[in-house]
Amino acid sequence: xxxxxxxxxxxxxxxxxxxxxxxxxxxxxxxxxxxxxxxxxxxxxxxxxxxxxxxxxxxxxxxxxxxxxxxxxxxxxxxxxxxxxxxxxxxxxxxxxxxxxxxxxxxxxxxxxxxxxxxxxxxxxxxxxxxxxxxxxxxxxxxxxxxxxxxxxxxxxxxxxxxxxxxxxxxxxxxxxxxxxxxxxxxxxxxxxxxxxxxxxxxxxxxxxxxxxxxxxxxxxxxxxxxxxxxxxxxxxxxxxxxxxxxxxxxxxxxxxxxxxxxxxxxxxxxxxxxxxxxxxxxxxxxxxxx
Amino acid sequence: xxxxxxxxxxxxxxxxxxxxxxxxxxxxxxxxxxxxxxxxxxxxxxxxxxxxxxxxxxxxxxxxxxxxxxxxxxxxxxxxxxxxxxxxxxxxxxxxxxxxxxxxxxxxxxxxxxxxxxxxxxxxxxxxxxxxxxxxxxxxxxxxxxxxxxxxxxxxxxxxxxxxxxxxxxxxxxxxxxxxxxxxxxxxxxxxxxxxxxxxxxxxxxxxxxxxxxxxxxxxxxxxxxxxxxxxxxxxxxxxxxxxxxxxxxxxxxxxxxxxxxxxxxxxxxxxxxxxxxxxxxxxxxxxxxx
Numbered sequence: 001x002x003x004x005x006x007x008x009x010x011x012x013x014x015x016x017x018x019x020x021x022x023x024x025x026x027x028x029x030x031x032x033x034x035x036x037x038x039x040x041x042x043x044x045x046x047x048x049x050x051x052x053x054x055x056x057x058x059x060x061x062x063x064x065x066x067x068x069x070x071x072x073x074x075x076x077x078x079x080x081x082x083x084x085x086x087x088x089x090x091x092x093x094x095x096x097x098x099x100x101x102x103x104x105x106x107x108x109x110x111x112x113x114x115x116x117x118x119x120x121x122x123x124x125x126x127x128x129x130x131x132x133x134x135x136x137x138x139x140x141x142x143x144x145x146x147x148x149x150x151x152x153x154x155x156x157x158x159x160x161x162x163x164x165x166x167x168x169x170x171x172x173x174x175x176x177x178x179x180x181x182x183x184x185x186x187x188x189x190x191x192x193x194x195x196x197x198x199x200x201x202x203x204x205x206x207x208x209x210x211x212x213x214x215x216x217x218x219x220x221x222x223x224x225x226x227x228x229x230x231x232x233x234x235x236x237x238x239x240x241x242x243x244x245x246x247x248x249x250x251x252x253x254x255x256x257x258x259x260x261x262x263x264x265x266x267x268x269x270x271x272x273x274x275x276x277x278x279x280x281x282x283x284x285x286x287x288x289x290x291x
Numbered sequence: 292x293x294x295x296x297x298x299x300x301x302x303x304x305x306x307x308x309x310x311x312x313x314x315x316x317x318x319x320x321x322x323x324x325x326x327x328x329x330x331x332x333x334x335x336x337x338x339x340x341x342x343x344x345x346x347x348x349x350x351x352x353x354x355x356x357x358x359x360x361x362x363x364x365x366x367x368x369x370x371x372x373x374x375x376x377x378x379x380x381x382x383x384x385x386x387x388x389x390x391x392x393x394x395x396x397x398x399x400x401x402x403x404x405x406x407x408x409x410x411x412x413x414x415x416x417x418x419x420x421x422x423x424x425x426x427x428x429x430x431x432x433x434x435x436x437x438x439x440x441x442x443x444x445x446x447x448x449x450x451x452x453x454x455x456x457x458x459x460x461x462x463x464x465x466x467x468x469x470x471x472x473x474x475x476x477x478x479x480x481x482x483x484x485x486x487x488x489x490x491x492x493x494x495x496x497x498x499x500x501x502x503x504x505x506x507x508x509x510x511x512x513x514x515x516x517x518x519x520x521x522x523x524x525x526x527x528x529x530x531x532x533x534x535x536x537x538x539x540x541x542x543x544x545x546x547x548x549x550x551x552x553x554x555x556x557x558x559x560x561x562x563x564x565x566x567x568x569x570x571x572x573x574x575x576x577x578x579x580x581x582x
Contacts, residue, residue, distance in 0.1 A: 001300055001302065001344075002293065002294065002295075002296070002300065003293065003294065003300060003302070003309055004293075005293070007309065009292055009293065009294060009309075009311075011292065011294070011311075011313075014335075015335050015336075016312060016313035016333060016334035016335030016336065017310070017311065017312055017313070017335065017336070017518075018294055018298065018300075018309075018310070018311035018312075018313075019308070019309070019310060019311075020300075020302075020308065020309035020310075020311065021307060021308055021309075022302075022307035022308070022309075042307060043307035044305075044306050044307030044308065045306075045307065045308070053292075060489075061489060197516075198351075198352060198516070198518060223516075225488075225489070225514075225516065225522070225523065225524035226523075227308075227489060227522040227523055227524060231516070231518040231523055232516060232517075232518055232522055232523010232524055233516035233518060233523055233524070259567075260567050261566070261567055261568045262566045262567060262568065263567065264564075264566075264567050266564035266565065267564050267565075267566060267567075269560075269561070269564065270560070270561035270562070270563075270564030271561070272561075273555075273557035273558050273560065273561030274557065274558075275552070275553045275555075275558060276550075276551050276552055276553060276554065276555050276558075277552045277553065
């Protein structure tokens, strides 16, 4: 069958696949200085944010992505006090990070202020912590910010970016990883969304290689469902400065002082389990592919 | 954008979502006595089998489903010798089951012989074990077969069925589960594909309740990616007769005498980790929701 105009469709060229959501109407559209931002009212997934034709998030399932971009990395670090989020303009990752009482300061650097303003209007639940005194929102170039960050001034860097095309492309580069490595303290963790394990093996391989070249001897990926992204299966890759990525503050995770819908200590352990084909995929480039 | 005729699209009404694959052409179509079977040549997912408009499997990603419908249940049982597969006409699950040397006999009961014949032609790799002397393929009513199976004559029942609409509907019923319970020996395991954890919570709740009512005190779900199914995130639910579902033959799984692309012992453990919302979903009905 062919879908009529009551659907928003995102084709994924490199996979020959497409994902569609039925919509009631478009709630918003604008061309920001950087990209085209749209918001749709869907019939079953709540509000939907689309940037340059690519689905960014829906009200219904963004909890999967935001929880898995934040909690595993935060609980993998002994004392994550100073956090930077590159991208993340919808503020969902920021909200999750700020749930951690150990965190003293979070700087979110997204080049496009309009994403945050649109999110405040159509995804207010994701922005409910934006006024937290520990949070600082900057709307400048994230790479430049990272290059100028004082050495060893961060415990955690979360790269919550778009795909490696358009404005997000430079965030998938050895130069950027090197800046992150410099800005991280010993034991600090970089975590980046790393696309679909099934569809984007080439991107993952390159990321492992580039992170390694930038000084991160230890890299490890975690896997989670994300229905609105191509293949419905997504990954995040952690890279750690000077220490392996193994173990986590399990007791703290079990006694977390906030609600989660997906994350828990069992899911933490489970997410790091690598499919057999993945070990082969990154085998030549990876330091920490499993236990 | 709207997709043109070079795509096969499956809308999922209850989710207001749709998944599409770009196709080169339709390779086959027929109306069997039970359902409409089509096969497409896709640009990136190999061959695609569609029944009554619903995607059954693709060459590219069926390994996820078939490995996870078989290996976790088989390695969870101490000595799975006698296996029945209800449905499963494409023979992919059968092939995985027959990789286990402990298995002495597998009976596959699919009501529609045409599915197997079409699979032999367009998915020959899935049918490569059909001539194994341990395999018996029957094309009759699976429920009736199960009701007539001798008591305690099976160690494992795998329900590899379509969704709970159409011919597959009766396989999601207390009466069928009761027949399985009778046919299973003590410690025997029933495993059934149980839809999307995100989209089909109602089906999962009902399944837990009905399995419990049929005598299965212990139920537990496992989760895995399945890109061509709605939401890209799927589940299988195990129910065990008289014993909890915990632990597995880990050493055997680690030393498995066959290749897998997804399954390994880490994935086995990981797959059973339940998202926080899932424990709430089945909390009132589940005996074994996690550790």
